[in-house]
Amino acid sequence: MLTPTYEQAGDVEPICYCARWQGIPRALGQISEVTWLPLQNTDLFAPAVHVLCRDFLNGERLHTQAT
Numbered sequence: 424m425l426t427p428t429y430e431q432a433g434d435v436e437p438i439c440y441c442a443r444w445q446g447i448p449r450a451l452g453q454i455s456e457v458t459w460l461p462l463q464n465t466d467l468f469a470p471a472v473h474v475l476c477r478d479f480l481n482g483e484r485l486h487t488q489a490t
Contacts, residue, residue, distance in 0.1 A: 424478075426471040437471045 425434040448457040460467055468476065 424474065426474045429469040429471070435471055437475060439475065 425436055428435045450457045462476065462480075465473065465476070
């Protein structure tokens with residue numbers, strides 16, 4: 424999926440991973456800051472995160488309702 428970039432022209436294709444986390448998240452490369460944001464703070468989310476949360480949460484709700 425392509426989503427708008429954050430404060431730049433063009434689109435980005437997010438790549439997501441799932442794993443058990445060990446340690447402290449650190450900002451590296453193009454990532455300037457790492458922080459946990461509750462879903463109530465969607466105004467602080469990057470455009471790609473809006474799309475990922477929308478699709479993931481809708482999928483989870485549909486899965487939960489079906490089971």
